[in-house]
Amino acid sequence: MDSLDFTVVLPRLPLFIQGAFMTVQLTFFAIVFGTMIGLVVALAKIIKFPIVNFIAGIYTWVFRGIPLLVQLVLIYYGLPSLGIEFTAYQAAAIGLSLCGGAYIAEIIRAGIQSIDKGQMEAAHSLGMSWSQAMFKIIIPQAYRRLIPPMGNEFITLLKDTSLVSVISMVELLRTATIHASSSFKPFEMYITAALIYLLLTTFFTVAFGRLESKLAISE
Amino acid sequence: MIIIDNISKSFGTLEVLKGVSLYVKPGEVVVVIGPSGSGKSTLLRCINYLEKINSGQIKVDGQLIGRKEVNGRLVDAPNKEIYKIRSGIGMVFQRFNLFPHMTVLQNIMEAPISVKKVSKQEAAELAVQLLEKVGLEEKANAYPAHLSGGQQQRVAIARALAMKPKIMLFDEPTSSLDPELVGEVLAVMKDLAKEGMTMVVVTHEMSFAKEVADRVIFMDEGKIVEEGPPSQIFTNPSHPRTREFLVKIL
Ligand SMILES: Nc1ncnc2c1ncn2[C@@H]1O[C@H](COP(=O)(O)OP(=O)(O)OP(=O)(O)O)[C@@H](O)[C@H]1O
Numbered sequence: 001m002d003s004l005d006f007t008v009v010l011p012r013l014p015l016f017i018q019g020a021f022m023t024v025q026l027t028f029f030a031i032v033f034g035t036m037i038g039l040v041v042a043l044a045k046i047i048k049f050p051i052v053n054f055i056a057g058i059y060t061w062v063f064r065g066i067p068l069l070v071q072l073v074l075i076y077y078g079l080p081s082l083g084i085e086f087t088a089y090q091a092a093a094i095g096l097s098l099c100g101g102a103y104i105a106e107i108i109r110a111g112i113q114s115i116d117k118g119q120m121e122a123a124h125s126l127g128m129s130w131s132q133a134m135f136k137i138i139i140p141q142a143y144r145r146l147i148p149p150m151g152n153e154f155i156t157l158l159k160d161t162s163l164v165s166v167i168s169m170v171e172l173l174r175t176a177t178i179h180a181s182s183s184f185k186p187f188e189m190y191i192t193a194a195l196i197y198l199l200l201t202t203f204f205t206v207a208f209g210r211l212e213s214k215l216a217i218s219e
Numbered sequence: 220m221i222i223i224d225n226i227s228k229s230f231g232t233l234e235v236l237k238g239v240s241l242y243v244k245p246g247e248v249v250v251v252i253g254p255s256g257s258g259k260s261t262l263l264r265c266i267n268y269l270e271k272i273n274s275g276q277i278k279v280d281g282q283l284i285g286r287k288e289v290n291g292r293l294v295d296a297p298n299k300e301i302y303k304i305r306s307g308i309g310m311v312f313q314r315f316n317l318f319p320h321m322t323v324l325q326n327i328m329e330a331p332i333s334v335k336k337v338s339k340q341e342a343a344e345l346a347v348q349l350l351e352k353v354g355l356e357e358k359a360n361a362y363p364a365h366l367s368g369g370q371q372q373r374v375a376i377a378r379a380l381a382m383k384p385k386i387m388l389f390d391e392p393t394s395s396l397d398p399e400l401v402g403e404v405l406a407v408m409k410d411l412a413k414e415g416m417t418m419v420v421v422t423h424e425m426s427f428a429k430e431v432a433d434r435v436i437f438m439d440e441g442k443i444v445e446e447g448p449p450s451q452i453f454t455n456p457s458h459p460r461t462r463e464f465l466v467k468i469l
């Protein structure tokens with residue numbers, strides 16, 4: 001067994017921070033686009049329009065049923081054979097958003113459907129359209145209930161960004177891998193990456209915990 | 220004002236309304252009574268198209284509900300028209316269904332603003348007026364969760380009135396209230412009746428029916444079994460099933 005030597009990490013720390021920055025950036029994209037996709041798909045699942053329901057159902061079925069790792073290699077290494085090429089960065093952002101969107105859609109759908117049916121009926125009885133009722137009455141109520149599961153999903157997305165290292169994205173895990181071989185100190189490098197991941201997920205956990213208790217008070 | 224012509228309604232294989240006809244004149248107050256499951260709520264909900272009827276037709280103010288004549292043929296009315304018709308028919312629910320994330324004032328202002336596009340200020344003025352009418356002006360900025368059931372139901376009535384409906388439908392408005400809170404809600408409804416509002420009220424509050432109903436309808440198993448003025452229905456019902464029912468609830 002080699003003796004542990006963390007001094008090798010220090011000069012590489014800026015590179016780790018760069019990698020972590022990429023991880024955060026991808027997480028941010030996945031959250032923003034995933035939430036937009038998720039909202040649209042959730043509404044598409046709820047609206048009384050069988051064809052739209054069906055398409056939305058296919059979407060969540062596919063993107064929740066195929067491992068994200070497989071989706072990523074398919075987008076990055078597979079699609080070029082069909083003449084569709086993405087940079088690694090694009091492929092990573094697209095893969096994470098599409099997959100995150102499918103999970104977020106299910107969260108939003110469940111949140112919306114947990115609101116008492118009487119709310120929609122009351123809104124309708126006043127002459128509100130389905131979309132008015134949805135955006136003014138239902139979603140604002142569902143939103144509070146969405147905070148805890150959305151927090152979980154965001155943390156999952158953050159951790160899942162590590163998968164994009166297989167399509168040559170230099171994010172946090174990939175940074176560690178590169179330096180593990182160049183420095184011959186894999187443990188030190190990987191534990192550094194692990195600790196940074198832990199720091200980032202802790203940040204999310206705390207932030208969402210705060211948000212949750214803040215909304216609980218105003219209720 | 221409301222013409223219900225031989226309507227039927229089924230949920231799957233369960234036939235809930237079996238050829239119901241009813242005519243409600245402008246300004247008339249009709250009370251609907253009947254055992255649980257007899258189709259009272261369903262009847263009300265068909266009037267504002269919360270439920271779609273399977274056959275027959277309903278006209279409110281001369282306008283067909285949920286259907287439309289196109290080139291001499293009846294087709295489903297577009298959603299827009301359904302929303303429009305609903306905005307002229309107020310509905311009050313057993314469980315209030317106030318919007319919990321909005322204050323009392325916002326609850327009342329929401330539909331005039333988003334459906335009728337009136338200005339915020341106009342909506343607020345109207346809301347305050349209506350709150351005075353139901354005796355709750357001091358609760359304007361409270362959230363529904365902080366009101367008693369009776370207060371919530373009075374807000375719900377004010378919310379419906381904010382759309383200036385020509386017709387008000389009440390589905391057991393007092394049956395989820397503690398007994399001591401029933402009176403305040405009935406008082407508001409009586410005022411409305413006196414002002415000439417056309418009302419269809421599902422309720423088992425006999426005092427209300429006796430005092431303000433022009434007509435009482437007794438429903439059983441999806442049909443109107445008997446109807447007449449409250450004095451006759453309550454004291455001298457002609458149908459044995461009406462008698463049986465009244466014995467149980469009085
Ligand atoms: N959405 C629905 N789907 C299936 N069945 C329904 C639905 N709504 C009502 N029913 C059924 O229709 C019948 C009549 O219901 P309705 O609510 O109109 O009765 P009601 O006279 O209002 O009864 P109550 O006094 O209990 O309110 C009941 O058997 C009920 O179970």
Ligand SMILES: [Mg+2]
Nearest residue numbers: 259260261390
């Ligand atoms: Mg009922």
